[in-house]
Amino acid sequence: MAEMIKVCLAGDTGVGKTSIVKHFLGDPTGYKFARPTIAVEANPSVQIQSSEGKLVNLSIWDTAGQEEFRNLVPLYFRNASVCIVVASYDKYDSFQSVGDWQDIIFQTCTTCKLILVANKCDLTPSNGITEDFISDKGRSIAALEVFKTSAVTGEGIKDLFQYIVDCKDIEADQNFLTGLKDEDKEQLNIAQEPNRDNKNCC
Numbered sequence: 001m002a003e004m005i006k007v008c009l010a011g012d013t014g015v016g017k018t019s020i021v022k023h024f025l026g027d028p029t030g031y032k033f034a035r036p037t038i039a040v041e042a043n044p045s046v047q048i049q050s051s052e053g054k055l056v057n058l059s060i061w062d063t064a065g066q067e068e069f070r071n072l073v074p075l076y077f078r079n080a081s082v083c084i085v086v087a088s089y090d091k092y093d094s095f096q097s098v099g100d101w102q103d104i105i106f107q108t109c110t111t112c113k114l115i116l117v118a119n120k121c122d123l124t125p126s127n128g129i130t131e132d133f134i135s136d137k138g139r140s141i142a143a144l145e146v147f148k149t150s151a152v153t154g155e156g157i158k159d160l161f162q163y164i165v166d167c168k169d170i171e172a173d174q175n176f177l178t179g180l181k182d183e184d185k186e187q188l189n190i191a192q193e194p195n196r197d198n199k200n201c202c
């Protein structure tokens with residue numbers, strides 16, 4: 001069975017978390033979609049080939065707006081292998097929140113690796129957001145890597161997920177697939193898998 005890596009997204013509301021995931025999952029080339037697996041019906045799972053040719057399943061956990069109140073339930077991050085902490089070039093405050101997100105993640109998942117993503121690189125950066133500032137933020141949360149992305153142009157998005165499957169420091173953990181009860185799923189209220197048949201769906 002292919003390895004399964006649970007990938008969570010965190011970051012202030014509006015920074016582009018959902019757009020990054022949608023852009024990645026909508027990519028017509030190279031990625032083979034797998035049906036969601038048991039206990040993670042609400043999450044899209046996607047199979048990617050590592051640079052060494054190994055097949056890796058990513059279970060991607062996006063939020064459905066709960067992050068606005070920072071009340072993501074602990075289950076959300078449980079047994080995540082990696083968490084993508086997203087901030088946005090047009091919002092200085094979203095970078096100031098990165099440390100808070102690190103704290104929230106580590107409350108549940110002490111072994112979770114972090115990646116910092118500076119999204120909306122297609123926009124003019126707000127005052128104070130320089131390359132050095134972003135690298136410093138990455139270091140401040142001990143991020144394995146920092147990526148610059150745009151869900152509009154697609155810049156950096158494939159590289160981000162390819163890095164996750166190739167990175168030796170990110171270990172697969174099947175445990176999150178077991179032990180999720182119905183009430184857990186209800187509590188999570190995570191984003192539904194995008195319905196590809198219904199283009200007009202909100």
Ligand code: GDP
Nearest residue numbers: 013014015016017018019119120121150151152
């Ligand atoms: P979330 O709350 O973090 O999930 O953010 P969303 O993905 O819902 O995006 C919030 C808004 O930012 C939407 O209007 C998106 O169209 C826009 N957006 C997301 N990513 C980008 C990007 O890379 N560049 C630009 N210019 N806009 C983006």
Ligand code: MG
Nearest residue numbers: 017018063065
């Ligand atoms: Mg969202």
